[in-house]
Amino acid sequence: MLKKKDKYVVAVVGATGAVGNEMIEVLEQRNFPVEKIRFFASEKSEGKTLKFQESDIKVETLKEDSFEGIDIALFSAGAERSRIWAPIAAKSGCVVIDNSSQWRMDPDVPLVVPEVNAHDLSWHKGIIANPNCSTIQMVVVLKPIHDVVKVKRVVVTTFQSVSGTGKKAMDELLQQTADLLNFREIKCNVYPHQIAFNVLPHIDKFLENGYTKEEMKMVNETRKIMGDYSIRVTATTVRVPVFRGHSESINIETEKKITPEEVREILSKAPGIKLLDSVENNIYPLPITAAGKDDVYVGRIRIDESIENGINMWVVSDNLRKGAALNAVQIAEELLKMVN
Ligand code: L14
Secondary structure (H helix, E strand, O other): OOOOOOOEEEEEEOOOOHHHHHHHHHHHHOOOOEEEEEEEOOHHHOOOEEEEOOEEEEEEOOOOOOOOOOOEEEEOOOHHHHHHHHHHHHHOOOEEEEOOOOOOOOOOOOEOOHHHHHHHHHHOOOEEEOOOHHHHHHHHHHHHHHHHHOEEEEEEEEEEOHHHOOHHHHHHHHHHHHHHHOOOOOOOOOOOOOOOOOOEOOOOOEOOOOOEHHHHHHHHHHHHHHOOOOOEEEEEEEEOOOOOOEEEEEEEEEOOOOOHHHHHHHHHHOOOEEEOOEHHHOEOOOHHHHOOOOOEEEEEEEEOOOOOOEEEEEEEEOOOHHHHHHHHHHHHHHHHHHHO
C-alpha cells in the first residue's frame, strides 16, 4: 500500500508504446511528484533511452525483483504482460494502475474513472484497472445525467481511431493512404482489411455471441464503474481512418424526463467535460478538436422522439489521453490525495 511521501518512485511498463509515451508526457505536464522514474519495455527496446524532464532514462526489461522500491507502476504493455507481472509488482508492495483489459472485471480489482467512482479506490488490493478508452469517455458523460434522472438504457456506436491499437496501426493507416494516393498496392498487417478510406465494424476479437470484445467491454465495464448493474447497454464499435480521438453516438433512455437544455446545464457543471453544442454555427466536437486535449467534448444534444424519455448526443475525446494515460495518472493523483 502507498505511504505518504513528498515524492514517489514511479515506473511505466510499456514505456515505448503509444500509451506509454503519453503516460510519460502526462506525468511531466501535470508535475506528478516523481522522486525517480523507471521505464520498462520488451527486449526489443533494450539499450534504448527515453527522456523524462530533460534527463535520459534507460529502458529496462522486467525481472522478478524489478519492482522493489517502486511505489506506483503504470502498466500499458498488453493483457498478457499484465496477467504475469501485475501480481508480482503488487506483491512487492507497489500499486499497479493497469491499462490492459486483463483485470478490469476481476471482483477484487477496482475499475476507476475518478470523476465517476474515485470512492472505489478505497478497497484496492494492489491492482487498480484503468477502463477501456471508449468506456471512459462515455461514463464521464453518463454519470452526471444518471445522478439526476437515472439512465435506464444506452445504445452506443463508436468511431474509433487507429492509435488505440498502437503505433503499428498508425503507421499502417499512413502507409496505406500514401500507397493508395500513389496507385500502389497496399498491405494489411494490423487490421484484416484496408483501413485507409474505409470503415471496419470490428474492434478486438469476435466472441461467441457475435459481438466483439470491445463491444462487451463497453457493456460490462460501464455497469461496474457506474456501480449500477440495472443499466442496460448495447454497443457497436467501429474503426475509422482517424489517427487520434474516438467519437461516439450515444442514445440514452432515462427514467425521468429531461430536456436537452437541462442536459447542457448538467454537463456544463460536470468535471472533465466541455460542451461544444451550437449547431447554428456548425459547432460540435470533432476528433481533431479533442486530439492532445484532456476533456471529454459533448455536442449534438437533442431529443430522441421515438421513445418517451430519450436523448441523443455526440461525445468525443482523445483516446490516448482521457481514454488511457490521463485517466491512469488521475487515478495515481487520487491515491496520493488519500494518503496525504
Ligand atoms: O483497452 O483500439 O481493451 O484496438 C483494446 C483494443 C484499447 C483499444 C482495451 C484498439 C482496448 C484497442
